[in-house]
Amino acid sequence: MLGAEDFIEDTVRTAAEKIPGKAVIACSGGVDSMVAAALVSKAIGDRLLAVYVDNGLMRKGETEEVRGMLSDMGINYRIVDAGGEFFSALKGLTDPEEKRKAIGEKFIRVFEREAKEFGAETLVQGTIAPDWIESGDGVRDTIKSHHNVGGLPKDLGMSLYEPLRDLYKDEVRDLARMLGVKSSERQPFPGPALAVRCLGEVTSEDIEIVREACFIVEDEIMTASVSGKMEMPWQYFAVLLPSKSVGVQGDRRAYGRTIAIRAVSSVDGMTATYSRIPLEVLDSISTRITNTMKSSVNRVVYDITNKPPATIEWE
Protein backbone atom coordinates (compact mmCIF):
# COMPACT_ATOMS: atom_id res chain seq x y z
CA MET A 1 0.00 0.00 0.00
CA LEU A 2 1.12 3.51 -0.79
CA GLY A 3 2.32 5.25 2.39
CA ALA A 4 1.25 2.52 4.80
CA GLU A 5 3.49 3.67 7.66
CA ASP A 6 2.22 7.24 7.45
CA PHE A 7 -1.34 5.94 7.30
CA ILE A 8 -0.89 3.98 10.53
CA GLU A 9 0.70 6.92 12.30
CA ASP A 10 -1.94 9.40 11.11
CA THR A 11 -4.82 7.09 11.97
CA VAL A 12 -3.61 6.38 15.50
CA ARG A 13 -3.23 10.14 16.08
CA THR A 14 -6.62 10.99 14.58
CA ALA A 15 -8.37 8.20 16.51
CA ALA A 16 -6.97 9.53 19.79
CA GLU A 17 -8.29 13.01 18.93
CA LYS A 18 -11.70 11.88 17.69
CA ILE A 19 -12.45 9.44 20.51
CA PRO A 20 -12.26 11.32 23.80
CA GLY A 21 -14.24 8.68 25.75
CA LYS A 22 -15.04 5.04 25.23
CA ALA A 23 -15.74 3.26 21.95
CA VAL A 24 -17.08 -0.06 20.75
CA ILE A 25 -15.91 -1.66 17.55
CA ALA A 26 -18.01 -4.04 15.51
CA CYS A 27 -15.59 -6.93 15.05
CA SER A 28 -16.31 -9.92 12.82
CA GLY A 29 -12.79 -11.35 12.89
CA GLY A 30 -12.28 -10.37 9.25
CA VAL A 31 -9.26 -8.38 8.19
CA ASP A 32 -11.08 -5.03 7.90
CA SER A 33 -12.54 -4.94 11.39
CA MET A 34 -9.45 -6.50 12.97
CA VAL A 35 -7.18 -3.87 11.43
CA ALA A 36 -9.54 -1.10 12.53
CA ALA A 37 -9.54 -2.63 16.03
CA ALA A 38 -5.74 -2.85 16.11
CA LEU A 39 -5.34 0.79 15.04
CA VAL A 40 -7.92 2.21 17.44
CA SER A 41 -6.66 0.06 20.26
CA LYS A 42 -3.19 1.55 19.76
CA ALA A 43 -4.80 4.97 20.18
CA ILE A 44 -7.16 4.49 23.12
CA GLY A 45 -6.19 1.16 24.75
CA ASP A 46 -8.75 -0.19 27.22
CA ARG A 47 -11.30 2.44 26.34
CA LEU A 48 -12.07 0.24 23.31
CA LEU A 49 -14.38 -2.76 23.47
CA ALA A 50 -14.50 -5.16 20.52
CA VAL A 51 -17.92 -6.72 20.09
CA TYR A 52 -18.31 -9.88 18.05
CA VAL A 53 -21.91 -10.82 17.32
CA ASP A 54 -22.63 -14.48 16.77
CA ASN A 55 -25.63 -14.02 14.49
CA GLY A 56 -26.19 -17.75 14.02
CA LEU A 57 -25.13 -17.32 10.38
CA MET A 58 -21.38 -17.74 10.76
CA ARG A 59 -19.25 -20.50 9.26
CA LYS A 60 -18.29 -23.75 10.94
CA GLY A 61 -16.08 -23.11 13.98
CA GLU A 62 -15.87 -19.39 13.20
CA THR A 63 -16.97 -18.00 16.55
CA GLU A 64 -14.35 -20.00 18.43
CA GLU A 65 -11.67 -19.03 15.91
CA VAL A 66 -12.47 -15.34 16.34
CA ARG A 67 -12.54 -15.69 20.12
CA GLY A 68 -8.99 -17.02 19.90
CA MET A 69 -7.83 -14.16 17.67
CA LEU A 70 -9.37 -11.51 19.92
CA SER A 71 -7.76 -13.08 23.00
CA ASP A 72 -4.38 -13.15 21.27
CA MET A 73 -4.67 -9.49 20.33
CA GLY A 74 -5.01 -8.61 23.99
CA ILE A 75 -7.89 -6.18 23.56
CA ASN A 76 -11.18 -6.00 25.50
CA TYR A 77 -13.80 -8.06 23.76
CA ARG A 78 -17.27 -9.50 24.16
CA ILE A 79 -18.96 -12.29 22.24
CA VAL A 80 -22.69 -11.74 21.99
CA ASP A 81 -24.90 -14.71 21.19
CA ALA A 82 -27.77 -13.25 19.16
CA GLY A 83 -28.62 -16.06 16.74
CA GLY A 84 -32.29 -16.22 17.74
CA GLU A 85 -32.80 -12.50 17.17
CA PHE A 86 -31.35 -12.66 13.66
CA PHE A 87 -33.42 -15.65 12.58
CA SER A 88 -36.59 -13.92 13.85
CA ALA A 89 -35.68 -10.75 11.94
CA LEU A 90 -35.17 -12.77 8.74
CA LYS A 91 -38.37 -14.77 8.96
CA GLY A 92 -40.51 -14.43 5.84
CA LEU A 93 -37.96 -12.29 3.95
CA THR A 94 -36.96 -13.43 0.46
CA ASP A 95 -35.76 -10.24 -1.23
CA PRO A 96 -31.94 -9.93 -1.02
CA GLU A 97 -32.02 -6.23 -0.18
CA GLU A 98 -34.66 -6.72 2.53
CA LYS A 99 -32.57 -9.52 4.01
CA ARG A 100 -29.42 -7.37 4.02
CA LYS A 101 -31.22 -4.41 5.58
CA ALA A 102 -32.85 -6.53 8.29
CA ILE A 103 -29.45 -7.95 9.21
CA GLY A 104 -27.76 -4.53 9.17
CA GLU A 105 -30.44 -3.10 11.42
CA LYS A 106 -30.25 -6.03 13.84
CA PHE A 107 -26.46 -5.63 14.05
CA ILE A 108 -26.73 -1.96 14.89
CA ARG A 109 -29.32 -2.60 17.62
CA VAL A 110 -27.04 -5.17 19.24
CA PHE A 111 -24.09 -2.75 19.08
CA GLU A 112 -26.21 0.04 20.56
CA ARG A 113 -27.11 -2.21 23.48
CA GLU A 114 -23.49 -3.17 24.10
CA ALA A 115 -22.30 0.40 23.69
CA LYS A 116 -24.79 1.62 26.25
CA GLU A 117 -23.70 -0.97 28.77
CA PHE A 118 -20.01 -0.16 28.22
CA GLY A 119 -20.68 3.59 28.22
CA ALA A 120 -19.33 4.12 24.70
CA GLU A 121 -20.02 7.28 22.73
CA THR A 122 -18.30 6.19 19.52
CA LEU A 123 -18.97 3.30 17.18
CA VAL A 124 -15.92 2.20 15.20
CA GLN A 125 -16.41 0.17 12.03
CA GLY A 126 -14.00 -1.41 9.58
CA THR A 127 -15.94 -0.06 6.59
CA ILE A 128 -13.83 -0.05 3.40
CA ALA A 129 -14.41 1.65 0.02
CA PRO A 130 -16.42 -1.09 -1.74
CA ASP A 131 -18.88 -1.17 1.20
CA TRP A 132 -20.08 2.40 0.73
CA ILE A 133 -19.60 2.41 -3.04
CA GLU A 134 -21.85 -0.62 -3.56
CA SER A 135 -24.35 0.51 -0.93
CA GLY A 136 -25.18 3.51 -3.14
CA ASP A 137 -25.81 7.17 -2.32
CA GLY A 138 -27.22 10.30 -3.93
CA VAL A 139 -25.46 9.70 -7.23
CA ARG A 140 -24.60 6.01 -7.15
CA ASP A 141 -26.91 3.06 -7.73
CA THR A 142 -27.32 0.57 -4.91
CA ILE A 143 -25.74 -2.69 -6.02
CA LYS A 144 -26.12 -4.24 -2.59
CA SER A 145 -26.53 -2.71 0.85
CA HIS A 146 -23.53 -3.61 2.95
CA HIS A 147 -24.63 -4.30 6.51
CA ASN A 148 -22.32 -1.70 8.02
CA VAL A 149 -23.62 1.08 5.76
CA GLY A 150 -27.18 0.25 4.72
CA GLY A 151 -28.33 -0.65 8.23
CA LEU A 152 -27.19 2.53 9.97
CA PRO A 153 -30.17 4.43 11.39
CA LYS A 154 -30.44 8.23 11.10
CA ASP A 155 -30.76 8.43 14.87
CA LEU A 156 -27.57 6.53 15.72
CA GLY A 157 -26.91 7.81 19.22
CA MET A 158 -23.13 7.60 18.81
CA SER A 159 -20.52 9.23 16.66
CA LEU A 160 -19.22 7.02 13.89
CA TYR A 161 -15.51 6.50 13.18
CA GLU A 162 -14.45 4.56 10.09
CA PRO A 163 -10.70 4.90 9.55
CA LEU A 164 -10.49 2.57 6.52
CA ARG A 165 -13.19 4.17 4.35
CA ASP A 166 -10.87 5.02 1.47
CA LEU A 167 -9.03 1.70 1.36
CA TYR A 168 -9.54 -1.51 -0.57
CA LYS A 169 -8.97 -5.03 0.70
CA ASP A 170 -5.45 -5.37 -0.75
CA GLU A 171 -4.40 -2.22 1.10
CA VAL A 172 -6.00 -3.37 4.36
CA ARG A 173 -4.12 -6.67 4.06
CA ASP A 174 -0.85 -4.74 3.74
CA LEU A 175 -1.68 -2.88 6.95
CA ALA A 176 -2.63 -6.15 8.65
CA ARG A 177 0.75 -7.66 7.80
CA MET A 178 2.55 -4.61 9.16
CA LEU A 179 0.47 -4.63 12.34
CA GLY A 180 0.80 -8.38 12.82
CA VAL A 181 -2.96 -8.90 12.63
CA LYS A 182 -3.60 -12.63 12.26
CA SER A 183 -6.51 -12.43 9.84
CA SER A 184 -4.39 -10.71 7.18
CA GLU A 185 -4.81 -13.57 4.68
CA ARG A 186 -8.36 -14.54 5.62
CA GLN A 187 -10.74 -14.64 2.67
CA PRO A 188 -13.46 -11.97 2.59
CA PHE A 189 -16.70 -13.01 4.27
CA PRO A 190 -19.77 -10.80 3.90
CA GLY A 191 -21.35 -9.12 6.93
CA PRO A 192 -24.75 -10.76 6.34
CA ALA A 193 -22.76 -14.01 6.47
CA LEU A 194 -24.36 -17.24 5.30
CA ALA A 195 -27.75 -15.53 4.92
CA VAL A 196 -26.69 -14.26 1.46
CA ARG A 197 -25.46 -17.73 0.47
CA CYS A 198 -28.83 -19.23 1.23
CA LEU A 199 -31.01 -17.84 -1.56
CA GLY A 200 -34.55 -16.86 -0.67
CA GLU A 201 -35.91 -17.22 2.86
CA VAL A 202 -33.39 -18.14 5.53
CA THR A 203 -34.16 -21.07 7.81
CA SER A 204 -31.88 -22.68 10.36
CA GLU A 205 -32.08 -25.97 8.40
CA ASP A 206 -30.87 -24.31 5.19
CA ILE A 207 -28.12 -22.48 7.05
CA GLU A 208 -26.90 -25.85 8.34
CA ILE A 209 -26.75 -27.16 4.76
CA VAL A 210 -24.86 -24.20 3.33
CA ARG A 211 -22.56 -24.08 6.37
CA GLU A 212 -21.46 -27.67 5.78
CA ALA A 213 -21.13 -27.13 2.02
CA CYS A 214 -19.01 -23.99 2.58
CA PHE A 215 -16.81 -25.95 4.95
CA ILE A 216 -16.25 -28.66 2.33
CA VAL A 217 -15.45 -26.11 -0.41
CA GLU A 218 -12.99 -24.28 1.86
CA ASP A 219 -11.38 -27.50 3.07
CA GLU A 220 -10.93 -29.04 -0.39
CA ILE A 221 -9.60 -25.83 -1.95
CA MET A 222 -7.21 -25.27 0.95
CA THR A 223 -5.90 -28.85 0.63
CA ALA A 224 -5.51 -28.51 -3.16
CA SER A 225 -3.67 -25.19 -2.78
CA VAL A 226 -1.30 -26.46 -0.11
CA SER A 227 -0.40 -29.43 -2.32
CA GLY A 228 0.31 -27.10 -5.25
CA LYS A 229 -2.62 -28.16 -7.45
CA MET A 230 -3.97 -24.62 -7.69
CA GLU A 231 -3.52 -21.06 -6.48
CA MET A 232 -5.63 -19.86 -3.57
CA PRO A 233 -8.60 -17.93 -4.94
CA TRP A 234 -9.49 -14.51 -3.51
CA GLN A 235 -12.84 -15.83 -2.28
CA TYR A 236 -14.38 -19.31 -2.43
CA PHE A 237 -17.60 -20.70 -1.03
CA ALA A 238 -20.84 -22.59 -1.60
CA VAL A 239 -24.30 -21.19 -2.33
CA LEU A 240 -27.52 -23.09 -1.62
CA LEU A 241 -29.97 -22.64 -4.49
CA PRO A 242 -33.72 -22.72 -3.91
CA SER A 243 -34.46 -25.05 -6.83
CA LYS A 244 -34.69 -28.83 -6.58
CA SER A 245 -33.71 -31.41 -9.17
CA VAL A 246 -34.02 -35.15 -9.76
CA GLY A 247 -31.19 -37.56 -9.06
CA VAL A 248 -30.53 -41.22 -8.47
CA GLN A 249 -28.84 -42.50 -5.33
CA GLY A 250 -28.22 -46.25 -5.00
CA ASP A 251 -31.00 -47.14 -7.45
CA ARG A 252 -33.43 -44.89 -5.59
CA ARG A 253 -34.93 -41.72 -6.94
CA ALA A 254 -33.70 -38.57 -5.26
CA TYR A 255 -35.19 -35.09 -5.40
CA GLY A 256 -32.87 -32.67 -3.66
CA ARG A 257 -31.23 -29.27 -3.57
CA THR A 258 -28.41 -27.81 -5.64
CA ILE A 259 -25.16 -26.31 -4.38
CA ALA A 260 -23.34 -23.79 -6.54
CA ILE A 261 -19.59 -23.49 -6.01
CA ARG A 262 -18.19 -19.97 -6.41
CA ALA A 263 -14.49 -19.14 -6.50
CA VAL A 264 -13.00 -15.95 -7.90
CA SER A 265 -9.71 -14.17 -8.21
CA SER A 266 -9.58 -10.44 -7.57
CA VAL A 267 -7.37 -7.74 -6.09
CA ASP A 268 -9.89 -5.34 -4.64
CA GLY A 269 -13.29 -7.02 -4.98
CA MET A 270 -14.47 -4.37 -7.45
CA THR A 271 -13.85 -6.63 -10.45
CA ALA A 272 -13.32 -10.39 -10.38
CA THR A 273 -12.79 -13.36 -12.67
CA TYR A 274 -13.96 -16.86 -11.87
CA SER A 275 -11.12 -19.13 -10.77
CA ARG A 276 -9.81 -21.75 -13.14
CA ILE A 277 -10.05 -24.55 -10.58
CA PRO A 278 -8.61 -27.85 -11.87
CA LEU A 279 -11.40 -30.27 -12.78
CA GLU A 280 -10.06 -32.90 -10.38
CA VAL A 281 -10.47 -30.45 -7.50
CA LEU A 282 -14.02 -29.60 -8.58
CA ASP A 283 -14.62 -33.34 -8.76
CA SER A 284 -13.44 -33.89 -5.17
CA ILE A 285 -15.68 -31.09 -3.93
CA SER A 286 -18.71 -32.36 -5.85
CA THR A 287 -18.32 -35.98 -4.76
CA ARG A 288 -17.71 -35.09 -1.13
CA ILE A 289 -20.74 -32.80 -0.98
CA THR A 290 -23.14 -35.21 -2.66
CA ASN A 291 -21.90 -38.23 -0.65
CA THR A 292 -21.75 -36.69 2.80
CA MET A 293 -24.83 -34.50 2.36
CA LYS A 294 -26.94 -36.99 0.40
CA SER A 295 -30.16 -36.33 2.28
CA SER A 296 -30.24 -32.68 1.19
CA VAL A 297 -28.02 -32.15 -1.88
CA ASN A 298 -27.88 -34.22 -5.08
CA ARG A 299 -26.43 -31.73 -7.57
CA VAL A 300 -23.40 -29.42 -7.65
CA VAL A 301 -22.67 -26.72 -10.26
CA TYR A 302 -19.76 -24.32 -10.80
CA ASP A 303 -20.36 -20.60 -11.35
CA ILE A 304 -18.36 -19.36 -14.36
CA THR A 305 -19.40 -15.68 -14.31
CA ASN A 306 -17.07 -12.73 -13.87
CA LYS A 307 -17.79 -9.47 -12.03
CA PRO A 308 -19.24 -7.61 -13.89
CA PRO A 309 -21.83 -8.69 -14.88
CA ALA A 310 -22.28 -10.85 -11.74
CA THR A 311 -21.23 -9.88 -8.24
CA ILE A 312 -19.02 -12.19 -6.16
CA GLU A 313 -21.74 -13.24 -3.71
CA TRP A 314 -25.11 -14.22 -5.17
CA GLU A 315 -27.26 -11.82 -3.10
Add this chain to the structure above:
Amino acid sequence: MKVYVIDNGGQWTHREWRVLRYLKVDTKIVPNTAPFDDIADADGIVLSGGAPSVATDGGRLGRCGEYLDRADFPVLGICAGMQLICEHFGGELGPGGVPEFGGVTIDVRSHDDIFRGLPDRFKVWASHNDEVKTVPDGFETIASSETCPNEAVRCADRPIYGVQFHPEVEDSEYGVEIFRNFLNIIGEKKC
Protein backbone atom coordinates in the same frame (compact mmCIF):
# COMPACT_ATOMS: atom_id res chain seq x y z
CA MET B 1 0.09 18.17 -10.80
CA LYS B 2 -3.62 18.41 -9.95
CA VAL B 3 -5.97 15.97 -11.64
CA TYR B 4 -9.51 15.83 -10.29
CA VAL B 5 -12.03 13.04 -10.72
CA ILE B 6 -15.52 14.26 -11.56
CA ASP B 7 -18.01 11.88 -9.95
CA ASN B 8 -20.87 10.83 -12.20
CA GLY B 9 -21.87 8.09 -9.76
CA GLY B 10 -19.75 5.25 -11.10
CA GLN B 11 -18.89 2.07 -9.22
CA TRP B 12 -15.25 2.73 -10.06
CA THR B 13 -15.01 6.52 -9.54
CA HIS B 14 -13.07 5.89 -6.36
CA ARG B 15 -10.77 3.46 -8.22
CA GLU B 16 -9.86 6.29 -10.62
CA TRP B 17 -8.95 8.37 -7.60
CA ARG B 18 -6.85 5.47 -6.25
CA VAL B 19 -4.96 4.99 -9.53
CA LEU B 20 -4.17 8.72 -9.71
CA ARG B 21 -3.08 8.76 -6.08
CA TYR B 22 -0.74 5.82 -6.69
CA LEU B 23 0.70 7.77 -9.64
CA LYS B 24 1.56 10.48 -7.07
CA VAL B 25 -0.84 13.06 -8.42
CA ASP B 26 -2.64 15.61 -6.29
CA THR B 27 -6.21 14.36 -6.70
CA LYS B 28 -9.69 14.53 -5.22
CA ILE B 29 -13.21 13.40 -6.09
CA VAL B 30 -15.49 16.29 -7.01
CA PRO B 31 -19.29 15.99 -7.41
CA ASN B 32 -20.45 16.75 -10.96
CA THR B 33 -22.68 19.49 -9.54
CA ALA B 34 -19.73 21.56 -8.27
CA PRO B 35 -19.34 25.06 -9.78
CA PHE B 36 -16.55 25.34 -12.36
CA ASP B 37 -14.58 27.54 -9.97
CA ASP B 38 -14.05 24.49 -7.75
CA ILE B 39 -12.08 22.77 -10.51
CA ALA B 40 -10.61 25.80 -12.28
CA ASP B 41 -7.17 25.18 -10.73
CA ALA B 42 -6.96 21.61 -12.13
CA ASP B 43 -4.27 20.62 -14.63
CA GLY B 44 -6.58 17.94 -15.96
CA ILE B 45 -9.82 16.15 -15.12
CA VAL B 46 -11.25 12.67 -15.45
CA LEU B 47 -14.98 12.36 -16.08
CA SER B 48 -16.03 9.15 -14.36
CA GLY B 49 -18.57 6.63 -15.52
CA GLY B 50 -21.97 6.28 -13.91
CA ALA B 51 -25.28 4.49 -13.94
CA PRO B 52 -27.31 7.21 -15.75
CA SER B 53 -27.95 6.77 -19.45
CA VAL B 54 -26.32 9.83 -20.99
CA ALA B 55 -28.79 9.82 -23.88
CA THR B 56 -31.95 9.85 -21.77
CA ASP B 57 -30.95 10.93 -18.29
CA GLY B 58 -28.50 13.75 -18.96
CA GLY B 59 -29.81 15.74 -16.00
CA ARG B 60 -27.90 13.43 -13.66
CA LEU B 61 -24.62 14.41 -15.26
CA GLY B 62 -24.59 17.80 -13.59
CA ARG B 63 -22.27 20.43 -14.97
CA CYS B 64 -20.00 18.17 -17.01
CA GLY B 65 -21.04 19.97 -20.20
CA GLU B 66 -20.01 23.31 -18.73
CA TYR B 67 -16.65 21.85 -17.65
CA LEU B 68 -16.06 20.69 -21.25
CA ASP B 69 -16.85 24.14 -22.62
CA ARG B 70 -14.64 25.99 -20.17
CA ALA B 71 -11.74 23.58 -19.63
CA ASP B 72 -8.36 24.82 -20.83
CA PHE B 73 -6.81 21.58 -19.51
CA PRO B 74 -6.87 17.97 -20.79
CA VAL B 75 -9.96 15.84 -20.17
CA LEU B 76 -10.29 12.05 -20.07
CA GLY B 77 -13.84 10.69 -20.14
CA ILE B 78 -14.41 7.12 -19.01
CA CYS B 79 -17.47 5.04 -20.02
CA ALA B 80 -20.46 7.37 -19.45
CA GLY B 81 -17.82 10.14 -19.34
CA MET B 82 -16.81 9.37 -22.93
CA GLN B 83 -20.44 9.12 -24.03
CA LEU B 84 -21.09 12.50 -22.48
CA ILE B 85 -18.14 14.05 -24.33
CA CYS B 86 -19.38 12.64 -27.64
CA GLU B 87 -22.95 13.73 -27.12
CA HIS B 88 -21.90 17.19 -25.95
CA PHE B 89 -19.93 17.82 -29.14
CA GLY B 90 -22.66 16.53 -31.45
CA GLY B 91 -22.18 12.75 -31.62
CA GLU B 92 -24.95 10.20 -31.29
CA LEU B 93 -25.51 7.59 -28.60
CA GLY B 94 -27.69 4.50 -28.42
CA PRO B 95 -28.05 1.11 -26.82
CA GLY B 96 -25.08 -1.11 -27.62
CA GLY B 97 -25.68 -3.74 -30.31
CA VAL B 98 -23.95 -6.12 -27.93
CA PRO B 99 -23.61 -4.74 -24.39
CA GLU B 100 -20.16 -5.47 -22.95
CA PHE B 101 -19.74 -6.63 -19.35
CA GLY B 102 -16.35 -7.94 -18.27
CA GLY B 103 -13.41 -8.71 -20.54
CA VAL B 104 -13.21 -7.36 -24.11
CA THR B 105 -10.31 -7.24 -26.56
CA ILE B 106 -9.62 -3.87 -28.16
CA ASP B 107 -7.73 -3.01 -31.34
CA VAL B 108 -5.76 0.21 -31.09
CA ARG B 109 -5.64 2.38 -34.23
CA SER B 110 -3.45 5.19 -33.01
CA HIS B 111 -0.58 5.02 -30.55
CA ASP B 112 0.04 8.77 -30.58
CA ASP B 113 -1.29 9.72 -27.16
CA ILE B 114 -3.21 7.72 -24.55
CA PHE B 115 -2.13 4.39 -26.09
CA ARG B 116 1.51 5.43 -26.51
CA GLY B 117 3.86 2.45 -26.16
CA LEU B 118 1.03 -0.08 -25.81
CA PRO B 119 0.34 -3.18 -27.96
CA ASP B 120 -2.00 -3.09 -30.97
CA ARG B 121 -4.37 -5.44 -29.24
CA PHE B 122 -5.02 -6.07 -25.56
CA LYS B 123 -7.73 -7.00 -23.10
CA VAL B 124 -9.64 -4.50 -21.03
CA TRP B 125 -12.64 -4.58 -18.73
CA ALA B 126 -15.89 -2.91 -19.76
CA SER B 127 -19.36 -2.52 -18.27
CA HIS B 128 -21.83 -0.62 -20.43
CA ASN B 129 -25.33 -0.83 -21.88
CA ASP B 130 -25.09 2.18 -24.21
CA GLU B 131 -22.40 3.14 -26.71
CA VAL B 132 -21.34 5.94 -29.04
CA LYS B 133 -23.02 5.37 -32.41
CA THR B 134 -21.62 8.38 -34.26
CA VAL B 135 -18.43 10.15 -33.28
CA PRO B 136 -18.80 13.97 -33.35
CA ASP B 137 -17.12 16.11 -36.04
CA GLY B 138 -13.59 16.91 -35.05
CA PHE B 139 -13.21 13.61 -33.17
CA GLU B 140 -11.78 10.31 -34.36
CA THR B 141 -11.94 6.74 -33.15
CA ILE B 142 -8.61 5.46 -31.83
CA ALA B 143 -9.66 2.00 -30.61
CA SER B 144 -12.47 -0.45 -31.31
CA SER B 145 -13.57 -3.97 -30.42
CA GLU B 146 -15.54 -6.61 -32.29
CA THR B 147 -18.68 -5.70 -30.37
CA CYS B 148 -18.22 -1.93 -30.01
CA PRO B 149 -16.90 0.20 -32.89
CA ASN B 150 -15.94 3.16 -30.71
CA GLU B 151 -13.90 1.98 -27.71
CA ALA B 152 -11.79 5.15 -27.57
CA VAL B 153 -11.91 8.59 -29.18
CA ARG B 154 -9.84 11.77 -29.28
CA CYS B 155 -10.52 15.32 -30.31
CA ALA B 156 -8.40 16.70 -33.16
CA ASP B 157 -7.77 20.22 -31.84
CA ARG B 158 -8.18 19.94 -28.06
CA PRO B 159 -6.65 17.44 -25.59
CA ILE B 160 -9.95 15.64 -24.97
CA TYR B 161 -10.00 11.84 -24.86
CA GLY B 162 -12.63 9.23 -24.17
CA VAL B 163 -12.52 5.50 -23.42
CA GLN B 164 -15.61 3.31 -23.36
CA PHE B 165 -13.84 0.73 -21.19
CA HIS B 166 -12.38 1.06 -17.70
CA PRO B 167 -8.60 1.51 -17.46
CA GLU B 168 -8.93 2.09 -13.68
CA VAL B 169 -9.86 -1.49 -12.74
CA GLU B 170 -7.30 -4.14 -11.89
CA ASP B 171 -8.46 -6.57 -14.57
CA SER B 172 -7.83 -4.17 -17.47
CA GLU B 173 -4.42 -4.71 -19.06
CA TYR B 174 -2.27 -1.56 -19.38
CA GLY B 175 -4.84 0.49 -17.43
CA VAL B 176 -2.22 2.25 -15.34
CA GLU B 177 -0.18 2.96 -18.50
CA ILE B 178 -3.18 4.65 -20.10
CA PHE B 179 -3.48 6.92 -17.04
CA ARG B 180 0.27 7.56 -17.12
CA ASN B 181 0.03 8.54 -20.79
CA PHE B 182 -2.81 10.91 -19.95
CA LEU B 183 -0.67 12.46 -17.20
CA ASN B 184 2.20 12.83 -19.70
CA ILE B 185 -0.14 14.67 -22.04
CA ILE B 186 -0.99 17.02 -19.16
CA GLY B 187 2.70 17.41 -18.34
CA GLU B 188 3.63 18.26 -21.93
CA LYS B 189 0.88 20.84 -22.09
CA LYS B 190 2.06 22.47 -18.88
CA CYS B 191 5.66 22.85 -20.08
